[in-house]
Amino acid sequence: MVTLKLLHMYSNMLDLYGDNGNVEILKYRCRLRGIELEMAQHFIGDKDTDFENQDIIYFGGGADVEQQLLVNDLLSYRENIKSAYKNGVFLFMICGGYQLMGQYYKDSNDKKIEGLGLFDYYTIASTNKRCRCIGNVILESNLNGENYRVIGFENHGGQTKGVKTPFGKVLYGNGNEFKSEADGYMEKNVIATYLHGPLLSKNPKVADYIISYTMSRKTGSVFVPQPVNDKFEEECRKQLFERIL
DSSP, X not given: OOEEEEEEEOTTTOOGGGTTHHHHHHHHHHHTTTOEEEEEEEOTTOSOOOOTTOSEXXXXXXXXXXXXXXXXXXXXXXXXXXXXXXXXXXXXXETHHHHHTSSEEEXXXXXXXXXXXXXXXXXXXXXXXXXXXXXXXXXXXXXXXEEEEEEEEEEXXXXXXOOSXXXXXXXXXXXXXXXXSEESEEETTEEEESOBSOHHHHOHHHHHHHHHHHHHHHHSSOOOOOOOOOHHHHHHHHHHHHHHO
């Protein structure tokens, strides 16, 4: 049995709207294919975290206060995470985790939080705390050449700018900015998005994209996940799309 390794960052702080559930979905869908997902945690103050020997590094979403509390710890591992990313480790990030990978985040009080600087984008929140992107979102995302509709929930004041390769085209909702045409950021080994839910429970093909990439990198040959029975998930998705669109 092949074992994939996932490092879950700050799970006690970055868990808005059930974001920790994304890890459970990955574990479940790996198990259906006979793959073991081994999980490790990183918390503030941990000194011996192994970033290099991972297959996935995951950040959930958190509000401004959580970002301010953890950012100094995160920045101390800038080079470790940067090296892991450059070596092909998959980075999966939701909302606050997404913002922290950019150049900086300026909150609604005009306080600037330094980001990890892995990517060129940056985020600025409106000084009007009532001015937020809230509600359901539907995207069209390209996963290995196939267009796939992605659904989730957003609640963020930050407006993320300077994204060159978004996760998806917005069909409904806001995305990176108010009335934006795109949400998130994507590379071959990166998915970052504002979508909560948790994201993977509503979008099983996104989970399978991550599994396909990480298994292909691990084994050295193209891995196509064996199809599983997603009838229940697809029925739920159908109803949500009909209700929202």
